[in-house]
Every structure is written in structure tokens, then in C-alpha cells.
Amino acid sequence: AQSVAQPEDQVNVAEGNPLTVKCTYSVSGNPYLFWYVQYPNRGLQFLLKYITGDNLVKGSYGFEAEFNKSQTSFHLKKPSALVSDSALYFCAVRVNTNAGKSTFGDGTTLTVKP
Amino acid sequence: KAGVTQTPRYLIKTRGQQVTLSCSPISGHRSVSWYQQTPGQGLQFLFEYFSETQRNKGNFPGRFSGRQFSNSRSEMNVSTLELGDSALYLCASSGGIHTGELFFGEGSRLTVL
Numbered sequence: 001a002q003s004v005a006q007p008e009d010q011v012n013v014a015e016g017n018p019l020t021v022k023c024t025y026s027v028s029g030n031p032y033l034f035w036y037v038q039y040p041n042r043g044l045q046f047l048l049k050y051i052t053g054d055n056l057v058k059g060s061y062g063f064e065a066e067f068n069k070s071q072t073s074f075h076l077k078k079p080s081a082l083v084s085d086s087a088l089y090f091c092a093v094r095v096n097t098n099a100g101k102s103t104f105g106d107g108t109t110l111t112v113k114p
Numbered sequence: 115k116a117g118v119t120q121t122p123r124y125l126i127k128t129r130g131q132q133v134t135l136s137c138s139p140i141s142g143h144r145s146v147s148w149y150q151q152t153p154g155q156g157l158q159f160l161f162e163y164f165s166e167t168q169r170n171k172g173n174f175p176g177r178f179s180g181r182q183f184s185n186s187r188s189e190m191n192v193s194t195l196e197l198g199d200s201a202l203y204l205c206a207s208s209g210g211i212h213t214g215e216l217f218f219g220e221g222s223r224l225t226v227l
Contacts, residue, residue, distance in 0.1 A: 032214050043118070043204055043218035051213055090157065094214060101147065101170050102216060104157040 002027040004091050006105035013081045014113055021076040021108045023091030033074040034092040034102065035065055044090060050074060061085070081112045116141065120205050120219035128227050132193040135222045139186050139207030145169075146188040147216065148180060151202040160203075163188055192224075200226045 003026045013019045025031055032051055036044040048059025050067040058064045065076045074091060088109050092102040119138040127133050139146050148160040159172040163182035180190040186207075192199055202223050206216035 034215055036216075036218075041220075041223075043120075043220045044206075044216070046215040046217065049213075049215055092216075096214075101159040101162060101172065103159070104149075106156045 002031075002093050002095060002103045004093050004103055004105035006089075006091055006108045008108050009106070010109045010111065012111045012113065015083055016080050019078050019081045019085070019110065019112070021089050021091075021110060023074045023076065023105060024072050025074060025091070025093045026072065027093050027095055029095045031072075031074075032094050032096070033065075033067060034094075035059065035063070035074075035076050036090045036092060036104075038088040038090065038107075047076070047089075081110075083112050083114055086110055086112045118205055118207050118217050118219035120203075120222050122222060123220060124223050124225075126225045126227060127195050129195055129197060131195050132191060133195060133224060134189055134191045135203055135205075135224075137188045137190075137205030137207075137219060139188070139205075140217055143207035143209040143217070144186055145208045146182055146186060147206045147208070148188070148190050149204045149206065150174075151204055151221070152200075157204070160190065195226045197226050200224060 005024045034049045035047040038044045048057050050057050055067040063078050088107045090107050091105040094102045121136045145164045147162040150158045162170040166182045177193045182188045202221045204221045206218045208216050
């Protein structure tokens with residue numbers, strides 16, 4: 001079985017400050033980890049992924065995430081938040097890159113205030 | 115390159131009716147997955163199709179079914195609708211040069227009255 005936990009329902013940051021959205025996972029085998037963002041009344045958009053290699057991965061819109069195997073975490077980060085980053089963020093895990101289901105966390109609402 | 119297209123975007127049905135939702139994946143993607151999104155349950159995996167075969171299935175009752183055509187387009191059907199089926203139904207495709215990430219459509223928002 002695979003599972004994802006996003007411990008914070010809501011994260012609030014001021015524009016220009018760094019942001020972190022937390023994610024921990026549980027999976028049997030090697031994890032493939034993803035972050036997606038969802039704007040109101042829209043589908044999810046892929047931000048970044050960890051498959052293998054460097055633990056620090058960079059993605060769209062200046063976001064990055066660090067894979068930590070010992071802590072089974074994959075936190076999403078951005079050095080300087082923008083108001084336009086305000087959205088719902090989902091962490092997801094799967095055990096096969098090309099088959100099977102992705103399991104999503106419950107989502108974290110990020111609000112960036114001017 | 116066209117993205118994932120879902121139709122219809124919005125629909126209203128009454129209890130007991132059935133509904134069919136359609137999804138056209140990104141060209142070259144052979145895997146199509148369906149998810150149900152609700153405020154209370156989050157994103158729940160329904161099923162995945164690959165080359166016209168259901169490859170994986172989530173924990174939903176048999177009222178939820180799907181299929182995939184030879185051109186990779188997919189449909190899902192929900193029969194005997196219940197109030198609790200009201201949700202945003204998201205289709206996602208994957209494959210080709212992309213390793214694992216899902217590309218989602220805008221979703222079909224179903225309201226059951």
C-alpha cells in the first residue's frame with residue numbers, strides 16, 4: 001500500500017518570503033514523487049518530480065523539492081513567494097513510472113499575502 | 115500540442131440516472147486514468163486504462179465503469195447515480211517521453227440532485 005500525508009491544510013506566507021509545503025510518504029519499494037498545483041475550477045498541473053538521481057529537484061515557476069529518503073519526505077519549497085502562487089498543492093507518490101495509480105495527499109492550500 | 119480534453123465540463127443529473135464522461139488524452143499518451151475529487155475525500159483513484167485494457171482499479175462500486183478505445187480516448191460511466199457521486203471527475207493521461215507525471219484535463223463537474 002502507498003500513502004501520502006500533507007500535515008498542513010493551510011500555509012500562509014507573505015509575498016517575498018520563502019515558502020515550504022510539507023509532504024511525507026509511505027510506499028513499498030522505490031518511490032516516485034510528484035507535486036501538482038490546482039487553481040480554482042481547474043485540473044491539476046504538474047510542477048516537478050523525483051524519479052532518481054539528485055535529491056534536489058527543480059520544477060516550474062521557481063519551485064523546488066528535496067527528496068529525503070531517511071525521513072520519507074518530499075517538501076516543496078520556493079525561495080520567494082508570489083501572490084500568484086496562491087493555490088491548492090498536492091503531493092503524490094507512485095511505485096511505477098509508467099503504470100499503476102498515483103496516490104495523492106489531501107492537499108495544502110497556499111495563500112500568499114501582499 | 116493539445117492537452118487533455120474532457121467533455122462535458124459541467125452536468126446536472128438526478129438520482130437514478132446514468133452519466134457518461136469523455137476524455138481525449140494527449141497525442142501519443144496510451145495511459146488514461148480517472149480520479150474523483152470531492153471536498154471530503156480528496157482525490158480518489160477510479161481506474162487506469164492502457165491500450166484498451168483496464169490495468170488498475172480503485173475501490174469504487176461496480177456502478178463506476180470505463181473503457182478505452184483504440185485511439186486512446188476513454189469514457190467513464192456511472193450508473194444509478196447517487197447524491198454522493200457529485201464530484202469533479204478528472205481524467206489524466208501519461209506516457210510518451212514523460213516519465214510518470216500525469217497530465218490532467220480540466221475535469222467534468224457532476225452535480226446529482
